[in-house]
Amino acid sequence: xxxxxxAAVFGRIADILxxxxxxxxxxxxxxxxxxxxGDLTETLADMVAEGKDLTDLPGIGDSLAGKIxxxxxxGTCEMLEDLQKRLPAHLPDLLHVKGLGPKKVxxxxxxxxxxxxxxxxxxxxxxxxxxxxxxxxxTEQNILQGLATLESEAGRIGIKEAADAVRALGxxxxxxxxxxxxxxxxxxxxxxxxxxDLDVLVEAPQREQAADGIxxxxxxxxxxARGGQKVSVALVEGLQVDFRFxxxxxxxxxxxxxxxSKAHNIVLRKRAQKRRLKLNEYGLFRGxxxxxxxxxxxxxxxxxxxxxxxxLREDRGEIDAAAERxxxxxxxxxxxxxxxxxxxxxxxxxxxxxxxxxxxxxxxYQYLAVTDHSQAVTIAGGLKASDLRRHADRVxxxxxxxxxxxxxxxxxxxxxxxxxxxxxQKVLEGLDWVVAxxxxxxxxxxxxxxxxxxxxxRSGVVHCLGHPFGRIIGRRDPIRFDVDRVFExxxxxxxxxxxxxxxxxxxxxxxxxxxxxxxxxxxxxxTDAHKIADLDLMEFGVSVARRGWLEKADVLNTLSASSLRKxxxxx
DNA sequence: GCCGTTTTCGGCCCGACTGTTTTCAGTCG
Ligand SMILES: Nc1nc2c(ncn2[C@H]2C[C@H](O)[C@@H](COP(=O)(O)OP(=O)(O)OP(=O)(O)O)O2)c(=O)[nH]1
Ligand SMILES: [Mg+2]
Ligand SMILES: [Mg+2]
Ligand SMILES: [Zn+2]
Numbered sequence: 180x181x182x183x184x185x186a187a188v189f190g191r192i193a194d195i196l197x198x199x200x201x202x203x204x205x206x207x208x209x210x211x212x213x214x215x216x217g218d219l220t221e222t223l224a225d226m227v228a229e230g231k232d233l234t235d236l237p238g239i240g241d242s243l244a245g246k247i248x249x250x251x252x253x254g255t256c257e258m259l260e261d262l263q264k265r266l267p268a269h270l271p272d273l274l275h276v277k278g279l280g281p282k283k284v285x286x287x288x289x290x291x292x293x294x295x296x297x298x299x300x301x302x303x304x305x306x307x308x309x310x311x312x313x314x315x316x317x318t319e320q321n322i323l324q325g326l327a328t329l330e331s332e333a334g335r336i337g338i339k340e341a342a343d344a345v346r347a348l349g350x351x352x353x354x355x356x357x358x359x360x361x362x363x364x365x366x367x368x369x370x371x372x373x374x375x376d377l378d379v380l381v382e383a384p385q386r387e388q389a390a391d392g393i394x395x396x397x398x399x400x401x402x403x404a405r406g407g408q409k410v411s412v413a414l415v416e417g418l419q420v421d422f423r424f425x426x427x428x429x430x431x432x433x434x435x436x437x438x439x440s441k442a443h444n445i446v447l448r449k450r451a452q453k454r455r456l457k458l459n460e461y462g463l464f465r466g467x468x469x470x471x472x473x474x475x476x477x478x479x480x481x482x483x484x485x486x487x488x489x490x491l492r493e494d495r496g497e498i499d500a501a502a503e504r505x506x507x508x509x510x511x512x513x514x515x516x517x518x519x520x521x522x523x524x525x526x527x528x529x530x531x532x533x534x535x536x537x538x539x540x541x542x543x544y545q546y547l548a549v550t551d552h553s554q555a556v557t558i559a560g561g562l563k564a565s566d567l568r569r570h571a572d573r574v575x576x577x578x579x580x581x582x583x584x585x586x587x588x589x590x591x592x593x594x595x596x597x598x599x600x601x602x603x604q605k606v607l608e609g610l611d612w613v614v615a616x617x618x619x620x621x622x623x624x625x626x627x628x629x630x631x632x633x634x635x636x637r638s639g640v641v642h643c644l645g646h647p648f649g650r651i652i653g654r655r656d657p658i659r660f661d662v663d664r665v666f667e668x669x670x671x672x673x674x675x676x677x678x679x680x681x682x683x684x685x686x687x688x689x690x691x692x693x694x695x696x697x698x699x700x701x702x703x704x705x706t707d708a709h710k711i712a713d714l715d716l717m718e719f720g721v722s723v724a725r726r727g728w729l730e731k732a733d734v735l736n737t738l739s740a741s742s743l744r745k746x747x748x749x750x
Numbered sequence: 751g752c753c754g755t756t757t758t759c760g761g762c763c764c765g766a767c768t769g770t771t772t773t774c775a776g777t778c779g
Contacts, residue, residue: 208752238753
């Protein structure tokens, strides 16, 4: 059983325990375990097979380790089976309705026999909910509204889409006079790959005026809540935006609270407790006295910590690392010297090699690799050996015309089902840069997929494994292979792992970047540009790298052109 | 259910907003 399924089992157990009214801390344990398992890069099956002690994992004790072993051995979890007998199978779905929590769901089930979202809609529509204790006509309306929101499937949006929304909103906020300063916090500031809502911190001495100004933003469809400290709205496209007001002296503490993550906040607040302090969004307090709050640096410092970059604030060991002064010095966009994955008109790109080179140069780059598809990708017009030779010659002629810029003649060669490369070794050897990618047979069994990728990594002609997991966020699951074996082979062979910056790929995912770095593998951040404008997607790849704890030295394309040339001839 | 140089038992982050209540529970951030 996959880690994701085990994580889901623990999440399900937590849902049911919540509806049953169980101990909140016990429930939290299941949620924490779910997160821990979901963040692992190694399969639990492998860890157990290797005899690793699962209780070494954060939030996993004897009980949960036993459940993991049980699930792996039997495919089921007896506790979950038993719990599911106590409640209708789809009752926990109701928890996804905004405004409905475990207590109300329990009442709806016990008093009205509601078992599903369908039942809920019928009951609300028939006006049956308003008569329940603790609920009224407003509750009923909110439930109908919540159901509509759920049906609209707004869901989480991609980081790029969120960035566009932030830009548009920012233009408005900049024009609101009562807004002295604003900053986006939440998952967007942490640069998660998907964003549930936008969280915006607003400094404004005249809050009512500021709120009125903000609420004049045209795309706002509904005001979900409005109080003295915060305003929540839904935009027409379904995106929720939470505004939080703050005074100058609490700006840093509020940024920390609002940036999260929730798990990170809890660990920090525990650290404060240990020092007989209290941390909240208003500051760090010793008794009634505020000891820090205006800047993040000051709050972290008062907790004996250096400032932690937002991308690391996921409770993945960053607070311990910070305490030991062992935080990585994260790679930055300005460190990037070139782009090593781009398509031209030779296959499915919109621009010529020359145009790509000029555009890269305009962005301050020293090099760009033209990496068109190989023949197997027929829909993209992939190149066969002879075409690629001619194409590479053309690229080299263009390169010869360029002063102080290196246009690498490369390819994105397919890794065929059996692990062979889609072009002859000879042709590949003659290129400056070879990216190898899986574009077919995504559902091979893990062992076969591992062999397939290992063959490519060990071919001796590949420089980089392109979008290693082949996932498309929200549309295609990652392929399955033995991650540690492949990464180890990459390290041995000096093959890099690509961080594909395309916003719906972002592949290598952050936790695997971290693992690869620990194993000594080098990454390459590439846009996989199919047109000039795509070159600007680099920032999203850099964000993934930062979330993956990568430093400049972990990323190949932070090298200057001359250093890169040396590095490539060496290997 | 997890965890620990203050603890192996007794804690577990902390606060805002809403709706229903007549003082606060539930939900969400
Ligand atoms: N201390 C504390 N802070 C929380 C809690 N829930 C949320 N926060 C903080 C941290 C979050 O990053 C921030 C914004 O909340 P969101 O629900 O919008 O979460 P976030 O933006 O992290 O993820 P998202 O992509 O919106 O789902 O508020 C909580 O239970 N306790
Ligand atoms: Mg958010
Ligand atoms: Mg939010
Ligand atoms: Zn490509």
